[in-house]
Amino acid sequence: MSFNTLGLSPSILKAIEEKGYTTPSPIQEKAIPVILDRKDILASAQTGTGKTAGFTLPILQILSQNPPAGRRKIRALVLTPTRELAAQILENVREYSTYLDIRSTVIFGGVNQNPQVATLKNGIDILIATPGRLLDLHQQRLLNIGSVEILVLDEADRMLDMGFAKDINRIMAILPERRQNLLFSATFSLEIKKMAAG
Ligand code: AMP
Numbered sequence: 001m002s003f004n005t006l007g008l009s010p011s012i013l014k015a016i017e018e019k020g021y022t023t024p025s026p027i028q029e030k031a032i033p034v035i036l037d038r039k040d041i042l043a044s045a046q047t048g049t050g051k052t053a054g055f056t057l058p059i060l061q062i063l064s065q066n067p068p069a070g071r072r073k074i075r076a077l078v079l080t081p082t083r084e085l086a087a088q089i090l091e092n093v094r095e096y097s098t099y100l101d102i103r104s105t106v107i108f109g110g111v112n113q114n115p116q117v118a119t120l121k122n123g124i125d126i127l128i129a130t131p132g133r134l135l136d137l138h139q140q141r142l143l144n145i146g147s148v149e150i151l152v153l154d155e156a157d158r159m160l161d162m163g164f165a166k167d168i169n170r171i172m173a174i175l176p177e178r179r180q181n182l183l184f185s186a187t188f189s190l191e192i193k194k195m196a197a198g
Pocket of ligand 1: 048050
């Protein structure tokens with residue numbers, strides 16, 4: 001199996017090639033076509049399996065295929081438990097979108113919010129966030145997530161373990177009801193299944 005058969009654009013394939021990837025990992029092989037088909041997924045995947053590219057590559061394809069008519073709006077939101085993970089996902093998203101007109105950024109707590117708010121004001125397509133800071137900026141009306149088309153819950157079990165269940169539910173209530181949901185978790189409790197069901 002090669003990346004060429006997955007339905008990704010030449011700009012994305014070029015970035016993948018530059019990363020030195022030759023074959024998709026099992027999770028990528030399974031998830032990419034399903035996400036490109038605009039279906040929801042509930043995937044069991046640990047860190048190290050290539051899950052980040054598994055959701056990022058098809059998201060980049062979907063967003064770049066249908067560019068927004070007017071101003072740039074947040075169209076994909078990735079929720080993740082820690083700032084380290086959030087920063088790592090952003091790094092990946094930036095690398096894979098080198099040859100695309102896609103802007104991405106990250107927001108997380110524990111640091112001054114002003115630089116994050118300034119970046120958001122410039123217009124962002126993909127936002128990677130920890131739940132607390134996202135809600136905080138939303139409550140201050142510094143962030144609009146009313147145009148999100150794709151929601152990724154990354155490491156969903158860890159987010160629940162860290163006590164983010166309430167925050168995630170509040171975020172899901174703010175997001176447009178009509179959206180694509182991509183949930184990744186190493187384990188599947190009843191709580192995770194409920195979260196996936198919205
Ligand atoms: P992740 O599970 O998303 O944290 O990815 C784990 C590591 O695998 C990262 O360092 C990626 O850069 C790398 N990686 C992801 N997909 C591939 C692939 N298809 N071939 C080789 N390495 C990959």
